[in-house]
Every structure is written in structure tokens, then in C-alpha cells.
Amino acid sequence: GENVEQHPSTLSVQEGDSAVIKCTYSDSASNYFPWYKQELGKRPQLIIDIRSNVGEKKDQRIAVTLNKTAKHFSLHITETQPEDSAVYFCAAPRGGSYIPTFGRGTSLIVHP
């Protein structure tokens, strides 16, 4: 099965700084890598995703990079704002399926 490791577990930054969260996966057949944001008491919501045929994807202040050779992908948030404070989960599907395995989550705290 797929094993997804996520680091760090907690990340504290000042408003305006950048934040980077990293995930590694084990199944070389995995081909879809989403990132979810979960605000306190709310449901997880997809914020960005990347497929294995792309190395990088950006959406305004958020970007995801993928290194298939090393089996890791990262979430980059630039110019962080207090409303970015949340728990972020990475995920990778079990090879050949649509069933994701989630990382343990990163609690991002952005201090005003």
C-alpha cells in the first residue's frame, strides 16, 4: 500500500513570510497528488493538485512541486496571511486506484 510521510507537523510563520510543507510517498505508480486545507471545525477542501506528468503548478500564492524520481511533492505558500492558518493535508493514491492515503497533516500558524 501507499505510505505518505508529511513534514513538518507544525509550522509557525510571520505574516508575509513563505511556508513550505513537504510530503514523500512510497508507491511509484501514484499519479495524482492533492493538497487539502482544513480550517478548525470545517471540512477538508482541495486547494491545489498536481498530476505526475507535470513538475509544478501554481495558483496565485499557492504552488505545488513534484519530483517523481525522489517521490516527493511540496506545497509552497507565499506572502502568507492569517487566514492561511489551518491544517494542511497532502495525499497520494494507492497505485492504480482513486483511493488516497493522507499524510498526518501540518498545522500552519500565521502570526499577524
Add this chain to the structure above:
Amino acid sequence: SAVISQKPSRDICQRGTSLTIQCQVDSQVTMMFWYRQQPGQSLTLIATANQGSEATYESGFVIDKFPISRPNLTFSTLTVSNMSPEDSSIYLCSAATSGTSNEQFFGPGTRLTVL
């Protein structure tokens, strides 16, 4: 996209009883899943709800404890049976449509407390 609702949003139950959680999607979806999330923890997949057939359970979860139904492409239920305080958690329903997008949509969750 898909909008998912769950009922109840929260409940407090006595040990030994059972609770059924309902999940309704506003459009037909290929896949529906049930997750458990302990406070401050990640999402743990309980099972994949299969339309018209028995659910597929993850290691550590069994049908007798967590019976699941999925009578059609927009609705599923999860029952937590013979509850104990260890079952206290948030239970999340999610849905996805296979094809070009693998995006999963989540319900708001059901917060269960077992006394």
C-alpha cells in the same frame, strides 16, 4: 463539483447503542467513502461504499461494527454499532467521480461523543 450534506451534525450517545449517519450528495458520483478523524489527527479511511454491493473495508474496520449502505449513486449511510467511548470521533463522508478529475469532496462531518 459536488455538495455533500451529512445528518446528524453531532450526537451524544450511550455506550452499547448504535448511530446511523446519513450522507447525501447533490449529484451522482462514482465513489463514496467514509472516514474517521480524531481531534488533531489525520483522516483514516474506514471503507469505500460501493453502489449495489458490499462496502470494501480497510484493515482494522469490520462490517459488523461499521455496516454501510449505498442504495444509489447519491446516498450512503454509515452505522456505528455497539458504541464505546473509543468510537468518539468525527465521521466524514466524501465523494469523488472517476475520470479526468480525482478531486474528493467532503461532507461537513458528524461529531460523535459516546458516554
